[in-house]
Amino acid sequence: MANTLSLYRTVKRLGIPDERIILMLADDMACNTRNKYPAQVFNNENHRLNLYGDNVEVDYRGYEVTVENFLRVLTGRHETAVPRSKRLLSDEGSHILLYMTGHGGDEFLKFQDSEELQSHDLADAVKQMKEKHRFKELLIMVDTCQAATLFNQFQSPGVLAIGSSMKGENSYSHHLDSDVGVSVVDRFTYYTLAFFERLNIYDNASLSSLFSSYNPSLLMSTAYYRKDLYKRRLEEVPVTNFFGSVMETIHTDAAYKALSRRNSGRFEDEMSLDQSVHHIERRMLIKVNDGDEIHDINPELLQGEEGACKCPWSTFRNKFQKAENVDSLVNYGLVAMIPLLVISTWLVQ
């Protein structure tokens, strides 16, 4: 649990907001009766950082962490009652980071001591995601024993995967916290976090530097990554592509206009032609009330010229359908009420 929470903190520090993070924790440690420090989770024996402090938003906890829910999150096939915070709301331009840790083995990952996620299930889910255009690039990071076997079955393009150990190797924990009585962080995650601690939001460290920072002798296992499905060169991809959220800003000098109703105007432009003729008739009626005289209106002419901007009536119609003109017309009408009132009163007197 400390692994996931540490990476959660790192990823948030690098800019990804909570609404873009789905955190699934079995969550049995922090409030366990055997935890000497209730509601506190540490990833280092110096207890410097309480990972379970404030600002932790867990989306799936306890019994909700099942293989079924995990696959539902990935593929997006939820019950209708599932809230938006528990859904993966990605689209075809998203970069997704998937980090899994726990106990695992040859082509499986253990869930809650009772279920397992198999590698072909995971590959199938990823294939469905690609079909449904739910990601553009996917980085899967797995920290279990024999982690690299979990992504043997992947075939979808755009997937980059790294595991903490290869087939036949175990992943080891980093150190034991004798005060709490358990190991608090695993080596792979520890060195990943160490890499990111040296980083801030503006660094341009690439994925290849991350992958090459893993030292097999320190990890006591071989960190294996699979990049044949990933088309870009790892030297060019910054780590913030997956681990952070850095937006490109474009400086303009013009003022930012608030949301105007031009969208509705555009929508109205696509109306069927008989509706637009109806608009013209209504506008004629209004104009007559205001005292203007309109001559030689030719609706047949308009039906012949669909969207030809040369015709003055169609440009007038387009201008009228914009919402701003409606507002100003109503304002003119209101303002005109007062002189009308004054004149009529004075005339009748």
Add this chain to the structure above:
Amino acid sequence: MEKLKKKIGSFSFWNWVIASIIFRLILIYFPKNLNLSSRPEVSTPLTSFRRLAEGYWLKQSSMSSYAGSMYHGSPLLLSLLGPLTVKRIEGQPNHLLYSLVSVIADVVSAMLIRATGQNLRLAYLRSLESLDLVKQIDVSEFLFSGDIAALIYLCNPFTIVACVGLSTSPIENMAVILCLYGACSRLIPLAAFGWVIATHLSLYPAILIIPVIFLLGCGPDSPPRKLFLQRHQQKEVLNQSKLPPGFSWGPIIHFAFWAFLWSVYVLVLCGISLKQFGGLWEMFKSTYGFILTVEDLSPNIGVLWYFFAEVFEFFRNFFLIVFHVNILFMILPLAIRLRHRPCYLAFVYVAICSMLKSYPSVGDSALYLGLLGWFVNELADMQFSLFLFCGYVGVSLLSPVMHNLWIWRGTGNANFYFTTAMVYACLQIVLVVEGVSAVLNHDRKLRILITGKPQDAKS
């Protein structure tokens, strides 16, 4: 002597007007308008400023301003007052411009009340002259009902609170008073305009069409026509020119034409501004439908919220009809009895509406209390006036206390607050009943003066 008294009277009148304006401005400069706009007595779902701002924001975000059942007023009011809800001036309190609009509306209403009051007073003096009662009634003792009514309207704490509390009541009141002024001064387009706008903004001024018809047909308040005939039978002079004119239909038709014109204009403007959001039917459902079906049951100084929340949840439609007919069935008898005094009829109608409408507020009470000032001469002998005055003061002090006990402290419950609402309704009923009987007693006294012998009480 009278000129000097008049000059002194008008001097202190303008003093009072300026003092009340300054007082309003001082209250506006208090932080957040003293939170008056959140009081249930001041802001109802129909007049609330917060809802107006919400409706304007919805409109600016290209959504229907009636979405979410927040705003229930006229779309024209949105176009007019909406931009004022967002405009901020550096260093000045928020909503300064909107408060200034309310202050100006109050002042204009007061001026119109004054003019109408002067009109009424002149008509009264003229009718006394034609009845030859000028020697018997001391005319110099007549108070300037126009000035008094205007001052009552301006300096009434209810009006001040409604103005500073940023409700739309000052504007609705201004429309009603404009209508009555136009009808009294025979300015038919103005009266039609005022009536159409008042009905458009809140549904209830529609019943003012009856006093307006009487005003335009017969003229302002005067003693019953029977008295004139009796007086001239006594004098055996059938001088037709001294008689008040009979009912004439010409101005009524004129009024109907102008009312039709203005309502078409207003409806067309509303239709244009609501073209994309469901049109006029949506507007009628959200404004008039909301008023008539009493959808919002938040507490106010009226009685309907409690009835529908606690008592009459079953057979709701039946009780809705009963409560609305409660206003309607009083129209005809009052119209028959008070047809010679249309302005007083208008006052009684306004008082009944303010009491029995779906969402009353102190702004509505401010209107009829101001109109009460027109009749200080006729109502000089009203009974229970001190009781009513103390009752009003007591209710306006206790009602916020009970609301606080109920909502904020939790030591009271809805019954506490509803008690003050019921007492308030009782006070208004006593006011209306005593007022009508005082005016009828006044007419009776005039008849006694003319015929010289007291008749039995039925007349």
